[in-house]
Amino acid sequence: MKKITSTLLAGFVMLSGTGVSAAAGSDIRLLINGQAVQTDIPLQMVKGRALAPVRTVAEHLGASVKWDEEKKTVFITKGNQKANVANTYANDTNEIKLVINGKEVKSDVSPAIIGGRTMVPVRTIAEELGSTVEWNEAKHTVWIANRIVNPAASDFHGQGMITFSYDDGLDSFYDRALPLHEKFGMPATLNVIAGRIKDGANTEFLEASQIKDAYDRGVEIGSHAYSHYDPLTSNNDGDLEFELAKSKEILLGIVPKVDSLSIPFSDYDNRVREVAKKYYKAVRVFEHQQNNLPPDDPYWLHTAIAVTNEMTFDQIKLRIDEAVKNKKWCIIMLHGIDPDAGDLYEIKPELLEQILEYVNDLGRDKILPVNTIDGLTIATQKRGK
Missing domain, CATH: 3.20.20.370 (Glycoside hydrolase/deacetylase)
Incomplete structure (x- = not known):
């Protein structure tokens, strides 16, 4: 799929309890395939990056999400993937890791937990799942697109x-x-x-x-x-x-x-x-x-x-x-x-x-x-x- 030219967009906030607070981001809109998506935790913006709840983004893009508390790892699966990836993957750090279709994915920022929700960089997860991402500064809106939505x-x-x-x-x-x-x-x-x-x-x-x-x-x-x-x-x-x-x-x-x-x-x-x-x-x-x-x-x-x-x-x-x-x-x-x-x-x-x-x-x-x-x-x- 062709990538839509856009300004830099991803996302990051620090873990709660670290003493570093996230920038307010309650006015950031999230649109997936043209439709407004509501999240129980507002999108956050820090250092020019936006962060959204992982399950909301992944499931709207046709993927499934598994959180492994012991390994502090988010596993995202779309399409065919080895069934035992979550069982064989090891996390020997205190950081939250993001694994998409069996591959650890890193960005210049890391996933975080806010209000009991795992928040992830929007651009990182969307592009790894084959979608395009665009940030509209004037409308303070994150656009994610991966498919045409034909109605029922x-x-x-x-x-x-x-x-x-x-x-x-x-x-x-x-x-x-x-x-x-x-x-x-x-x-x-x-x-x-x-x-x-x-x-x-x-x-x-x-x-x-x-x-x-x-x-x-x-x-x-x-x-x-x-x-x-x-x-x-x-x-x-x-x-x-x-x-x-x-x-x-x-x-x-x-x-x-x-x-x-x-x-x-x-x-x-x-x-x-x-x-x-x-x-x-x-x-x-x-x-x-x-x-x-x-x-x-x-x-x-x-x-x-x-x-x-x-x-x-x-x-x-x-x-x-x-x-x-x-x-x-x-x-x-x-x-x-x-x-x-x-x-x-x-x-x-x-x-x-x-x-x-x-x-x-x-x-x-x-x-x-x-x-x-x-x-x-x-x-x-x-x-x-």
């Missing part, structure tokens, strides 16, 4: 929904958008032009291995047809069938599920719709509309806004706020993410981050981030109850 049906109670739908399958999604979606725990749909998947060529499109990795990291993979050279409405029946069937066949050779389709050039009619129904469960078009919840037609999902480099954050925010107010499903169409944003449908990473952060700050109780197929499934299930 129980997370939806009639609030608005939002989907970030990326067309074409560009490598800028993998390099620049995916790390931001993981930072905020934000779902996404990546619509791939199957006939342009990179195979060692020097192009702007993704390789099959990158598509698979994005899927494994929580991204929905959708189809954007096979070639994207001509509008589907201009294809004869045989070519139309090929464009939609072949695309799904190729993508299913990379990932196990491909259930949604985004229409090239957004040129769509009932003939295309009927063929699409044979291969997909949802079809997204562009008509500058919000979707009802549940949608009126799963094979005619509207895009609320197609983001270009001529748009401002406030213009995009208006569409998001509209979905919150009216409890609609806002699908946002995106393409390339590039610092130069030279093409009309390329935007700068800073704008994408601003959008994702705004949605994250609104909270999932106001607007629920979903990928395309999950949004359809969740909304439809709720209607059936």
